[in-house]
Amino acid sequence: MKYLKNALLVLIFLPSMSYAQFTMHNFTVTDVHGQVHRLYEDYLDKNKVVVVKFFFTTCPPCIANAPYFQQKYVDYGEGNGDVEFFHITTIPTDYDADVLAYENQYQQTMKGISVDGGARPIALEFKDGTYGSWYGTPTFIVIAPNRTLHYPVQFSQLDAQIAIARTEKNTSATTFSLSLNTPGYTLTDGHVKFxxxxxxxxxxxxxxxxxxQGQYSFTYPSTAFPEMEEPEVTMESIGPAASKIVTAADLVAIQKHILLLASFQEDYQKAAADINSDNKITAADLSGLRKVILLLNTEFPNHTASYKSLPATQPINPSNTNIQFTIVKTGNVN
Structure with missing residues (x-):
């Protein structure tokens, strides 16, 4: 009977691990290395699971857990997969320097958020009971792509809760990426916009x-890209007309095409040679290109763009998440 009473007391004081269905609010934080992170736009909208450890730098159990939390971060791809890890301080005296020192001492490489980076408001919402009882540090939460908050989570249950959160997709959103083909040249950053x-x-x-990762990408529909009628991807040319990659050799090639000595076979060549945008390749195109090469003109005739995309636009389709464009430098036919 005495054993039963003791067991009942333990059960009474153990925190309940049932999960109320809370929706995690969006937040924007800056890590100790200066990188900005937006919960919805950067992670949940891209169907990534977010794991957060609430800690503070002098918390003994947090320190004891540090190598195990780091190993979890490594096991899940160090942010390169579909799970991202943060550790967020809960006290008002942990500044960037303190969290950096903690990370260096205990070899923590996940995203660290100090008071300087916006940790305080997030921690307070948990400590003041917004999402249920607070159990001290370390505390772990798992946030699913559909915004569902799993809290509280024991460290031993992280894998199980991450597995569940992975199934709670943001089903309305699709992440698209752009693949750019630039025949015969390297596209200079800042010369086009999408x-x-x-x-x-x-x-x-x-x-x-x-x-x-240096890749053009977006998630639609999402906070950053709300729903719109008949969405399509377009390109804007903002680079200069004159370029070192367009030379007299291009003039010669265009002239040979006009004289039927060596006709262009590729669509990008025909688009590049149409200097005045009249859908023909004639002596007028040679004249317009020559003036730009000689720096007599700073623009192509008829406001022809310095860069053209083939096709001109691409409607988005969830069944085709890799949107491909050929980016043509006007005048560059070789």
């Missing part, structure tokens, strides 16, 4: 930027 734009309302236009 946009997601509504076909029926061109003023609804959002720039697509490169991600951390």
């Amino acid at each position: 946009y997601l734009q509504s076909q029926t309302n061109p003023s609804q236009k959002i720039e697509i930027t490169k991600d951390a």
